[in-house]
Amino acid sequence: MKFLVLSLMWVALLIVPHHELKSAPLSSAAELQGRVLDAQTQEGIGYVYAHLDELNRSATSDRDGNFRFQNIPEGSYTLFLHRLGYRMARVRVEITAETQNKVQIFTIERQTFRSDDLIVTAADGMGAGLIEHASVKIKGNDLRREMGITLSQTLQNMTGFAERSLGPAPGRPIIRGLSGERVLILQDGIGTGDVSTTAADHSVTIEPLSAREIQIARGPAALVFGGNAVGGIVNVVNNTIPTSIPTSAGGSFGLHGQTVNEQLGGSFQYQHPFENAVLTLDLNARAGQDFSTPSGDITNTYIRTTSNAVGYSMLRPWGYAGLSASLFLSGYGIPPDPQGGHPNGVDIEMIRFQLAGRGERLLNHRHFYLMEAGFALTPYFHREIESNGSIGTEFAQNTASAFARFRQRGFWIFDSGLAGISADFTDYQVAGSRTPNSRRAGGALFAIQEFNAGRLHAEIGNRFEFSHAFPEERRISQVIGEIRPRSHAGLASSVTAVYNLTGDFYLGSTLLHSYRSPSLEELYSEGPHLAAFTFEIGNPELDSERGFSKELFLRNRGRTLDLELAVYRNYFWSYIFPQNTGRENIRFPDLFDWQFEQTEALFYGFELGANLRLSRFLSTGGNLSYTVGRRLADSDLDLETRNLPLIPPLSGTVYAEVRTGSLTLRPQLRFAADQNRPGAFESETDGWYAADLSLSWMRQTGSRLHTFSLNGQNLFNQEYFNHTSVVKEIFPEPGRNISLLYRMYF
Structure with missing residues (x-):
């Protein structure tokens, strides 16, 4: 009924303004x-x-x-x-x-030397840093070169990024050692509605082949979408709901293949304009076999995925309004655990449908000049199938969300800003465990302002959130305690200030007080999760997670040198995480108990990225990232227990790039140091390196543009283990891979 009401309201918005506001x-x-x-x-x-x-x-x-x-x-x-x-x-x-x-x-101008596509905006005091502007953007050659089978693989070589994985198919980004609920993943500014935050075997329902660009935002800009994005916001842009009418019909067609798992994929995007409207079509599919490593194939790591969407927008004198419908289907394998749990692996099947609407309305108001509104309805279902054909666990989740934002003109000391409201509802069901079916309703009020004063640019934001979680049943569980409704409320705030020191050098700082309420899984989980090798134990007594983050950065954007150095410290009073207790579960002795706990925690580290243009045709650069994550409370803990799990080691890349005409050649070396600070019941991992080579070329024939990207990863077929992989004790990372991405624009 909620879905029907929201849909009817949106249809009314499409029709009524055209008549009344003409x-x-x-x-x-x-x-x-x-x-x-x-x-x-x-x-x-x-x-x-x-x-x-x-x-x-x-x-x-x-x-x-x-x-x-x-x-x-x-x-x-x-x-x-x-x-x-x-x-x-x-x-x-x-x-x-x-x-x-x-x-x-x-x-x-034609590009005869490298100009980094990771564009820093919202930080130069020139007025380009308003609200939705990303801290960095990935597009063009960078996006094509890094294209992986998942979003996290596409991002893993960026400064500060790593990948949480359980085999190649299910992966999720880790940013500065933070993952799960602390990294919000959006598509065209809308949540995915999947359950990828809850466990390592759950994949993100986004197809990277459809991305036009990927935006990453931190600080006040992130408060538009949530108060918990300490790691950041990752927004994949594919413009399924167009905001403008193209002058003619057009689109693109792409093919992608790679050798490491004998994968083939394709994509097709098309836009067709009408007099006052535009129709979009986005089709994507991929299929691959088991992944190979230097020591042999990883059994049951196949992937089959299709992601398709259609969108329609109408533009009128009062603004625009549009709808989109998308369907994501995926089937993939979880590799076997020979030490217990599921020795033959698990197959996962998932489906996600999303109906979304978005619109803008111009306002003749003293303070506000534009209103944005939107909604999303997302039914999601997935099941985990054991090797004997029985269903181990099933997840069903229906989410509904809506927002309204008002963009304002300057007032008092502020040059511009945005204020808004959002609401969401989640209906969560699990079969195959004693986790109770539960629901969550929440809402938020937020406001963000920016101002400029000479060389100083600043942004400030606040977000107040409230939520209520209510299970279908109230009872006393001998495993997790009293299952009962919980309510939480809190304020998140952030401020960023950037000062133009001289020329192309900028010095800046970001402060963030974060807030998030516990998720339904963290509160009420109770049962085996074979695909993730765990018996999950929730904690209904969890309080809200609150933290305070500080970052200091120095940036240079010159014609010869691009440089960014950042140091950060993220402190949490009440950090929520699943702790491996090392205790065999009584009912399922092949699984260890994983208990959701709350503790005082600290993350700190640095990031360094640079690109030096040596000549018109040659540039070189690289990046380096380092993070430490530790528990601070409970002084009687030993050093291993103090270390938090899945913290990436010191890692980075070094590259050179030669560009001449339409041809670009880029050799690259990826590396990581030893990780000798494992969390409880984690193993240490040795340092490693892997050599890559990419070649991109483009050619225009008549009205068509053809682009080719030939990439080789791990060319020397090195065997190495990724510390942020849940199965690092069992399987190495994929071996040598040759991939080709072709795209034609018409």
Whole structure:
């Protein structure tokens, strides 16, 4: 019934404003028409990705270089222009009623040396750092080169990132040693609705092949989506609900293959414009066999996935409104545990459907100029099948979420800002254990402001959250205690300040007071989870998790050197995590009891990234990341028990890149040091290195753009063990892999 009511409300929003607001005095609405030219030839350039940062609007130029944004409130904006083979351009544009029928000309230069696609925004004091702006963005050649079978594999070579895995198929990002609920994963700004935060065998329901770009945000920007994203927000952008109408129909077609698991995959994206509307189609599929390692194949690590979506948007003088429907189907294997649990492995089948709506409405208000609203309805189901065909565990989760945000003009000392409200509801059911069916309802109020004062740029944000968890039954469990409803409420806040020291150097700091309520799994879990090798024991007495994070960073963005150094300290008063007790479960002696605990904890470390352009054609660089995670309470704990589990060791990459014309060659070395600070019942891991080589090439034939990316990973077939893998004691990482990604834009 809740799903039906929300759907009917959204249909009403599509219909009513068009009738009532058609004659409304929207004098603040304007249009940006642009044409992108090659700086040398002055010819139009097709397939340029244009992004208005402050409004988070995007468009793609047609074959002649033309693009347009409709229904833009008058004002000053930052326009990013990105296209393969060209240097990214960042332009300040003024949009007024006078620009309504004028085509603005933009030029971009061919790229003969590396210009890093990990663009730092929201941190330069130039007004480009408002609210939804990402701290970093991955797109273009970087995205194609790092493309993996999962989102976490695609991100694992970024500074500060690692991958939590249980075999190659189920993986989730770890950022600065933090994972689970502390790293929020979104697709087009909407939660995935899966259960990937709860256990290592649960995969993220996002297909990286469909990504146009990936954004990572921290600090005040993250408070729009949650108060618990200490690690950060990962937003995969595929623009299923378009925010602008393209000047002509177009899209892309891609093929992807790799040798390490004999995988083949394909993708197809298409946009078709109508007079006042646009239709999008996004189709993706992949299938692979068991993964190979230097010591042989890893049994039962196959993957079969398809992800498909359709979207439709209508643009009117009052704004736009759109709907999308997506379906994600996946089947993959969990490798066997010869020491117990499931000696022949487990097969997992999952399905996720999502109906989402999003819209904007221009406002003629003294303080607010734009309202955004949206909703998502996400039924999710997965089951874990034992080797004898019986079903071990089944998960069913229905989530509903909605939000409204109001963008404001400047007032008092603030130049701009955003305020909003959000609500969510979760219905969670588990079969195959004594975990009670339960529900959770929650809501939040948030506000974020930014201001500039000379060389200083600052952002400040607050978010108040409340939630109520209620199981279907109240009882006393001899395992986890009293199962009863729980309510939590708290405030999260953050401030970021960046000062332009001189030229291209910036010094900044971020403070974050984080808050999150315990999840339903942390409160009420009670039973075996064979695919994760655990017997999970919840804790209904858990309090909210609160922490205080500090970060200091130095950045340089010059024509010769890009440099970023960051040091951080994340302190938690009440850190929630599953602790391996080392105790065999009485009912399932093949499994150890994993108890959700709450403790005082500290994470600290540093990150370093650099790119040096040595000539027009040659650049070199790399990154380095280091994190320590420890429990602070209980002074009688030994050193091993003080260490938190799944903390990545010192790791990094070193590369050189040669770029000439449309060809780019990049050799790279990935490495990690020994991890001699294992958590309780974890094993130490030795240091390792792996050599990679990538070659990318593009060619335009008529109105079509062809791109090729040939990549070799672990070329010397080194055997190594990833410390953040749950099965590192059993299986090494995949061996030598040759992959090819082809994409044609039309």
